[in-house]
Amino acid sequence: MKKRITTALMLTAVALAAMAQKNEWQDPGINAVNRAEMHSNYFAYESQEAALENCRESSSNFLSLNGMWKFNWVKDADKRPLDFFRSDFNDQNWAHLPVPGLWEMNGYGDPIYVNTGWAWRNQFRSDPPSIPVENNHVGSYRREITIPDNWKGKEIFAHFGSVTSNIYLWVNGKFVGYSEDSKLEAEFNLSKYLQPGKNLIAFQVFRWCDGTYLEDQDFFRLSGVARDCYLYARPSNYIQDIRITPDLDAQYKDGSLKIDISMKGKGELELVLLDNNNQTVAGAQQKASGNFSLTMNLSKPEKWSAECPNLYTLVASLKKGGQVLEAIPVKVGFRKIELKGDQVLVNGQAVLFKGVNRHEMDPDYGYYISPERMIQDIRLMKEHNVNAVRTCHYPDNNLWYE
Structure with missing residues (x-):
């Protein structure tokens, strides 16, 4: 039995x-x-200070x-x-x-x-x-x-x-x-x-x-x-998704950021745009719930290009009663890409693309590409004046885009 x-x-x-x-x-x-x-690629930190440090391995949330x-x-x-x-x-x-x-x-x-x-x-x-x-x-x-x-x-x-x-x-x-x-x-x-x-x-x-x-x-x-x-x-209330679309005006002079937010729960949202010296150049605040969009404008921003890849940092902080629940840093660049006739323009300037195909393939580890190997690839490309990469044939590791 x-x-x-x-x-x-x-x-x-x-x-x-x-x-x-x-x-x-x-x-x-x-x-x-x-x-x-x-959702878009980001990591939510426990504080604004940790967000500016932007090392997820050091975060208490990781x-x-x-x-x-x-x-x-x-x-x-x-x-x-x-x-x-x-x-x-x-x-x-x-x-x-x-x-x-x-x-x-x-x-x-x-x-x-x-x-x-x-x-x-x-x-x-x-x-x-x-x-x-x-x-x-x-x-x-x-x-x-x-x-x-x-x-x-x-x-x-x-x-x-x-x-x-x-x-x-x-x-x-x-x-x-x-x-x-x-x-x-x-x-x-x-x-x-x-x-x-x-x-x-x-x-x-x-x-x-x-x-x-x-x-x-x-x-x-x-x-x-x-x-x-x-x-x-x-936290139980958090930012589910944040998508940022940069643009320049018709004269390529002033910039704007369209920010789309999706929430789980609700809170007070604070957006701060920082320049390369961590100085605040723009900001916005509003009560956050559901899905919504807002726009931030900046006069005469430093523009992004392959030769001068100027980047700003947008920090999105969710608060409750003035206390930070989480903070998300996102690197953004102001640039405008257009197709006029048969010419691609970046910030109004014609660009000659010198590109390569790149698979995620390491001779020792296969599909696993370490940060060191990525840097080795980038240095080799820059040494040969490569300014464009085709990520054949799939989304690459998010670190590669950063």
């Missing part, structure tokens, strides 16, 4: 795992489950998930573990893999270079949205983390910078969500899944999913985590 009960419990656990992970990886109608809203994780790899998708996310799962015999880290650059599978077509073309006849199970490698990750005590009562999000080709996420044995789009961030609100102190984070990645049909680029096909991953905390 005891043996039958134990067997029934095991079957129930496996069934629950299968229910949490359905066929999203094979369903073109499902691109995400419980993924947080996409907790890195980079580093070594427990890791399991299987060759075929139907051999993947289905209950690995459970708190009582035994991972003692699992290996370790760095995050960020690409499987093929760490001894799991082989890189495949394909110009046009898909990496499975020698074994599987393409039949969208069907995806092969054989040689569809699956990596499973586990790691225990500790939530800071001062995050109590805050909204806590997970940020996965780039995962190929998809990600299933669990926290403390509970299914959180799913995401495709391998070159876009995937964020999830973990607030209701976390507990004070230690927590188990587990995720699973497939080499191929239905979204792979839309990611046919001429480069090495790799799998795994390619960009930084971290947790971050927000």
